[in-house]
Amino acid sequence: MRIAVIGTGYVGLVTGACLAGFGNRVTCVDVDEEKIRGLQEGTVPFYEPGLGDVILSNQRAGRLAFTTALPEAVRDARVCFITVGTPSDVDGSADLQYVLEVAEQIGAALEGPSVVVTKSTVPVGTADRVRHCVARALEARGAGIPFSVASNPEFLREGAAVADFLHPDRVVVGADAPEAEETLRELYSFLPQEKVLFMDIRSAEMTKYAANALLATKISFMNEMARICELVDADVEKVRLGIGSDGRIGYAFISPGCGYGGSCFPKDVRALRHTALQKGYSPRILQAVEDVNEAQKHVLFQKILRHFGGELGGRVLALWGLSFKPNTSDLREASSLVLIQDLLGAGASLRLHDPVALEEARRLLGNRPGLAFLTDHYEALEGADGLVLVTEWDLYKQPDFRLVGQKLREKAVFDGRNQYSGPELRRRGFAYYAIGRP
Numbered sequence: 001m002r003i004a005v006i007g008t009g010y011v012g013l014v015t016g017a018c019l020a021g022f023g024n025r026v027t028c029v030d031v032d033e034e035k036i037r038g039l040q041e042g043t044v045p046f047y048e049p050g051l052g053d054v055i056l057s058n059q060r061a062g063r064l065a066f067t068t069a070l071p072e073a074v075r076d077a078r079v080c081f082i083t084v085g086t087p088s089d090v091d092g093s094a095d096l097q098y099v100l101e102v103a104e105q106i107g108a109a110l111e112g113p114s115v116v117v118t119k120s121t122v123p124v125g126t127a128d129r130v131r132h133c134v135a136r137a138l139e140a141r142g143a144g145i146p147f148s149v150a151s152n153p154e155f156l157r158e159g160a161a162v163a164d165f166l167h168p169d170r171v172v173v174g175a176d177a178p179e180a181e182e183t184l185r186e187l188y189s190f191l192p193q194e195k196v197l198f199m200d201i202r203s204a205e206m207t208k209y210a211a212n213a214l215l216a217t218k219i220s221f222m223n224e225m226a227r228i229c230e231l232v233d234a235d236v237e238k239v240r241l242g243i244g245s246d247g248r249i250g251y252a253f254i255s256p257g258c259g260y261g262g263s264c265f266p267k268d269v270r271a272l273r274h275t276a277l278q279k280g281y282s283p284r285i286l287q288a289v290e291d292v293n294e295a296q297k298h299v300l301f302q303k304i305l306r307h308f309g310g311e312l313g314g315r316v317l318a319l320w321g322l323s324f325k326p327n328t329s330d331l332r333e334a335s336s337l338v339l340i341q342d343l344l345g346a347g348a349s350l351r352l353h354d355p356v357a358l359e360e361a362r363r364l365l366g367n368r369p370g371l372a373f374l375t376d377h378y379e380a381l382e383g384a385d386g387l388v389l390v391t392e393w394d395l396y397k398q399p400d401f402r403l404v405g406q407k408l409r410e411k412a413v414f415d416g417r418n419q420y421s422g423p424e425l426r427r428r429g430f431a432y433y434a435i436g437r438p
């Protein structure tokens with residue numbers, strides 16, 4: 001099948017490369033010329049385990065191409081996937097300008113029947129707007145080309161994107177035309193039939209927001225439990241095991257920490273809240289999920305401040321892990337950025353390390369006074385008054401604490417992801433602080 005994928009971010013690249021792997025002829029389009037040039041030369045624009053290999057093998061086999069020329073890619077595509085960004089607008093709503101712009105361009109370029117599929121995360125009703133944009137552009141050319149629209153929200157996680165795409169828990173397709181349903185059924189025939197859930201378009205669009213909102217709710221709930229645990233001298237990690245073992249609750253997404261970040265949960269919870277408010281309903285749970293998360297991003301800072309008697313001027317701290325979660329270079333809405341602002345604002349100097357996000361951090365944060373970027377995580381500890389773990393990369397899971405103690409000026413560990421053993425560290429002479437643990 002000929003497929004066009006418009007937008008070569010995490011979703012577009014993974015979708016395009018994986019679908020090419022099933023023998024489809026895929027062209028990926030982006031407006032970012034540098035990105036496309038890099039992809040044509042085999043450079044993946046971000047860190048995503050396994051993605052480079054899938055891209056390269058399909059590119060070499062002639063099934064996957066990259067271009068900035070949308071019309072050529074779209075012209076004879078049986079399926080056009082829209083995978084551009086839908087960032088938060090100032091009022092919290094999803095900014096649909098890129099999605100609608102692409103829909104218009106598809107309408108201006110189509111030469112044969114096609115299914116236009118929204119894979120970006122978009123508010124309920126967007127497929128209707130996409131349909132309208134495509135139809136208007138076709139009409140403007142006087143072209144009576146038949147097309148249909150569908151919603152196929154994506155559920156992959158960064159850091160595990162290829163595996164998630166190839167082995168999803170489910171694929172959701174919202175379609176209201178038989179040809180759209182048939183085409184997408186054929187496209188996803190690499191999955192067991194029962195994994196592909198067909199429904200009406202609006203329900204499919206809503207499913208994506210409901211899934212992310214529920215996952216974010218689990219995290220905020222657990223962060224709230226951690227706050228209460230601290231007040232009553234209970235250990236949230238024991239509580240986590242105790243409740244996760246209940247099959248009705250499960251272990252997934254109940255790890256407390258320094259707040260959820262990334263390009264999805266924060267913006268999608270905001271967008272869903274905005275949709276509800278627009279319709280006259282004030283969503284109290286979503287509001288609480290956001291409030292708890294915002295507060296949680298400052299919890300580690302408060303522990304650090306308290307440890308140093310309320311004064312951080314002249315203090316140096318080493319930060320391990322900057323990306324919003326392990327196995328990605330993505331820093332969008334990362335908790336580390338809030339903590340860095342808090343610490344710099346209080347007069348501390350920071351020695352930053354991340355296995356892959358260091359360059360992106362340098363680009364974002366610039367060479368401000370008080371910031372040092374270190375490529376070795378032990379070197380980051382040198383002369384620091386404490387180690388702060390923000391993102392739980394594997395590299396940080398079993399550090400040599402003898403070495404950590406030697407490098408640090410003051411033996412203090414602030415563990416934002418509950419990775420270390422308090423009793424063991426205290427035995428070794430460290431002051432140890434975690435989230436929701438005595």
Ligand SMILES: NC(=O)c1ccc[n+]([C@@H]2O[C@H](COP(=O)([O-])OP(=O)(O)OC[C@H]3O[C@@H](n4cnc5c(N)ncnc54)[C@H](O)[C@@H]3O)[C@@H](O)[C@H]2O)c1
Pocket residue numbers: 006007008009010011012029030031032035083084085086098101102119120121122154155156157158263264
């Ligand atoms: N990142 C994820 O893990 C993930 C997972 C599921 C769903 N989503 C959703 O998928 C969508 C895309 O997310 P992402 O993280 O892949 O985005 P991204 O920001 O990584 O990439 C978007 C790409 O679209 C390109 N683009 C913008 N306007 C364009 C245009 N007019 N024509 C062609 N290309 C254009 C940009 O240059 C950019 O390369 C969002 O709606 C997001 O919420 C993301």
Ligand SMILES: O=c1ccn([C@@H]2O[C@H](COP(=O)(O)OP(=O)(O)O[C@H]3O[C@H](CO)[C@@H](O)[C@H](O)[C@H]3O)[C@@H](O)[C@H]2O)c(=O)[nH]1
Pocket residue numbers: 121154155156157158159212215219252253254255256257258259260261262263264265324325
């Ligand atoms: O128990 C947990 C699990 C996650 N997190 C945090 O939650 C954020 C998001 O993590 P994760 O969901 O693994 O990453 P994303 O790549 O943002 O994926 C989410 O957002 C995507 C975009 O919509 C969806 O496709 C995925 O299904 C959904 O998991 C990160 O900051 C994590 O540190 C926690 O604090 N505790």
